[in-house]
Amino acid sequence: MRTHQLVLHWIEGQLSEGKLAVGGRLPAERTLAEQLQVSRTSVREAIRILEAMGVVRAGVGSGPEAGTVVISDPTAALGSALRLHVATQHLPVSDIVQTRVLLESWAASHARPDSPELTGAAGLLEEMDADGMAVDDFLALDVRFHLALADAAGNAVVSAMMGSLRESITGYASRLTANLPDWDTTAARLRAEHHEILDAIQNDDGERAAKLVAAHIEGYYREAGVRHSP
Amino acid sequence: MRTHQLVLHWIEGQLSEGKLAVGGRLPAERTLAEQLQVSRTSVREAIRILEAMGVVRAGVGSGPEAGTVVISDPTAALGSALRLHVATQHLPVSDIVQTRVLLESWAASHARPDSPELTGAAGLLEEMDADGMAVDDFLALDVRFHLALADAAGNAVVSAMMGSLRESITGYASRLTANLPDWDTTAARLRAEHHEILDAIQNDDGERAAKLVAAHIEGYYREAGVRHSP
DNA sequence: TAGGGCATGTGGTCCAACCACATCAAGTAG
């Protein structure tokens, strides 16, 4: 076993045993190195991995914001992993879109009508109704709306996966807008569909909401010229 | 931007541009450090992250197996990320099981009856029919069977996510068997359900296969005493 | 010709030093 993996296992053990929880701080790199009888280099490699996994955040300086603190951002980890593998072209974008439809349909059908996330989603729709909104601003709100729907289903894993899927193809989705014949027309349609979806959820018609979401996403990519199996 | 991220972006760029593909080899660490005008330490930190993400594999020595070569193992990345976040107790096991049901039901309903993966799955079932099989061996085959079903749906993202979900809770699932009243009875039931699922897929009845899979998974965890929302 | 041994190049590990940064306490000027 390599040295940095030893450190990794030690930290993972501390997390599992509850001796290290979200918000807690890891010992300083130099201290940890001495405790585990390894070099600071190896400690740092382990921390880098944890950082990439969204488990810790490293901050320089002094005070409460400094040091290496435990966080929990699964979306970051899954997102960069997916993005990298999309880059290697071993994860087709069409599969990502398909998975997004799958997860988001499920989330729509399981979203709780009275959840605070859904209230937030309604607020986002109002913002998006503003006239003359820039394309990128609209898309940013669109992402937040869809993520809010996913969160409303109350499954942290599905939320994280949804977020990571979006993150892995944001750049791609943004470039797609260039393929659209007329953005204003599309935006108007998207707005209307968003309201329909929200209405279906609020009326406790999960099945309809799921179908609307699937059509909403697939319709957009079809219009933008992406092919993917049903 | 930190130094190792510069290296990370450079490599990701090479991947995106196709200058670096799966099977290809990264320049040696010392060479890369000189090329990018950074220290070898920073290069190594970047490579560590890529390794944790399942994008490269580092091998010492000389020859074709040595050096840092590009691979593509999204499952490893997602799996360890999920496992770590389960350790921080920010991803409830119940959510993972629920997501597994969701993904696996979809895969069952979209599995292609004539796919080679399904043939492999049938072979696994025969192996599992052997008498007096050890619990861990049975569970190992069970994992492979379920993954084969997921692969048969032909969506790489769903396959990777399925694999990572299983990986993140293998230890957990293994401990669960201790809760079962009688393993032999349960194993017999699992075998029968597996055959039912496979039959449904082979008869092109995706809807039934999906329902059977959901019942199969939820039934197991219910019997083992895990609570999770529907 | 067949064998052993060394040159070469790889990642793995460690160390010592320095930097930038953020905070906090002590000291000083008002």
Next chain:
DNA sequence: CTACTTGATGTGGTTGGACCACATGCCCTA
């Protein structure tokens, strides 16, 4: 006594160099 400055302290960030274990392949020798 207050307010500001200034330095000490501790954090992660980065670097260069050194050495190790390992795997290969060439070259020299028997």
